[in-house]
Amino acid sequence: MNRFMKASRVGFDLKQHIPWQVKIVAKIILARLPLSYGFWEWLSLFKHGEMERPEYAFQVFCRHFERVQFPRKTGGFVGLELGPGDSLFSALIAKALGASKVYLVDVGAFARTDLTSYRKMASYLSEQGLRGAGFGNCRTTEEFLMVCSADYLTAGLASLNELPTAAVDFIWS
Secondary structure (H helix, E strand, O other), X not given: OOXXXXXXXXXXXXXXXXXXXXXXXXXXXXXXXXXXXXXXXXXOOOXXXXXXXXXXXXXXXXXXXXXXXXXXXXXXXXXXXXOOOOOOHHHHHHHHOOEEEEEEEOOOOOOOOOHHHHHHHHHHHHHOOOXXXXXXXXXXXXXXXXXXXXXXXXXXXXXXOOOOOOOOOEEEO
8 A cells, every 4th residue: 555545544634744834835826826715715725714713713812802901901992903814703802892993904805794604703702791793683794894893994004004093902913
């Protein structure tokens, strides 16, 4: 039995054995091809992360939030997430933790627009004893963002120029 056949029988995953440096170079080269993010995600080559899982997104947000101190942390703060990727969960989480405004900045519109996943996030927050944004009547992502007091800006670095000067209390990625 050759090595490949033996490896595939025991669940060998080639991606786990490729050095991260090689993966980064390959992604940079592949990203220059005129193909959509959806195509690369379908091939399982590019994925922005696991932020579409409520418990994971909440843990990641809280890990960042707990590490910093700033004057309006207990309420009324303005947050900025750099690279929200596949979900806008951070808008809901930040709102539940007292944010008055949230900016979500990415290089493209990659976030899911199906409100079902955001309703699951709101339920998860409720289970954690946090009050959700109350967007039950929303029919679009734009309405959901408005209820969360969030702006989803997808022009990359140019989007940062749209933010008011000295308006952000908490930045995470």
